[in-house]
Amino acid sequence: MKTLILFFAALLMPAYLSAQDNTDSFTIRIKGMRCEECAHKVKNRLLKEDGVERLSFDLEKRTTTICYDHTKISPDSIKSILKGTRYKASAYHENDTILRGMGLQMSDMHCQNCANRIMKRFEGMEGIDSMAAHVDRHYVFFRYDANRTCKAHIREVLGEMGFTPVNYYTSKDISFAYFLIPEDTDVDEAIDLALSLEAVDDANANKRRHSLAITYANKYTTEEKLLEGLRSAGIKATLPAPHQCKE
Incomplete structure (x- = not known):
């Protein structure tokens, strides 16, 4: 039996290697691709073409990496598929400058000294x-090159500094909540629980500061309801006392 398996494996191996040899990949920028739904539409459109095998997306850079069979389709043909749609393909290079903007709200950025520390750290x-x-x-707007850093890294650095950043929006329909949580709280669990609450857009916790920050739609919930929801889920959150800045 073992000999038979090896025999069939030997027969199939050349075909497998041939298929691998035919596979190539390239990355393109896609204008207008801003969210998961956009990426899903691009994916569905491209995968209809014979020779397009698989795709991966980077929404922050608005790029897609396409694996394809070069005996069946070419990069130029793939890019032309998106012509006539709202998603326009263009060349991508690793040394491109891809500017993005991001606002982060930090209820624990209490004063100008706090802001100055942030500016100095990122300068x-x-x-x-x-x-x-x-x-x-209580927010900082960052303009950054998505080819050289990313939102996650910026948030991570702020967290290391003792801040608890969450998404900031200028809409009057958006509000921000800030709670203290016990020192032994699993911060990842706290974030997941907060994100599961109604009308929550973003949540973040800081283990060093023992804080939990939330961005939420104020038409559908309130700070009081969020606090109640956290406590019902087992997170013993509390509202902080009025801040007395020691910066």
Whole structure:
């Protein structure tokens, strides 16, 4: 039996290697692809073409990497498929500058000294193009090069500094909640629980500060309901006392 298996494996191996040899890949930028739904539409359109095998997406860069069989289709043909749609394909290079903007709300950015620490930490950091701090609204706007840094890294650095960043929006329909959580709280569990609550857009926790921040739609919930929901789920959250800045 073992000999028979090896025999059939030997027969199939050349065909497998041939298929692998025919596979190539390239990356393109796609204008207008801003969300998972956009990526899904692009994926469905491209995978209809014979020779397009699989795709992966980077929504922050708005790029897709396409694996294809070069004996059946070419990169130019693949790019032309998107002509006439809202998603326009263009060349991508690793040294491109891809500017993106992101606002982050930090209820624990209490004063100008807090803002100055943030500005100093990010000044000159690779990928950071510019910043603007708005202490009165507790948020910082970052303009950054998505080819050299990313949202996750910016949030991670802020967390290491002791801040608890969440998505910021200028809409009057969006509000922000900030809670303290016990030191022994599993922060990943707290984030997951917060994100499961009604009308929550974003959540983040800081183990160092023992804090949990939430961005939410105020038409559908309130800070009080969020606090109740967290407690019902087993997170012993509390509202912080009025802040007395020691910066």
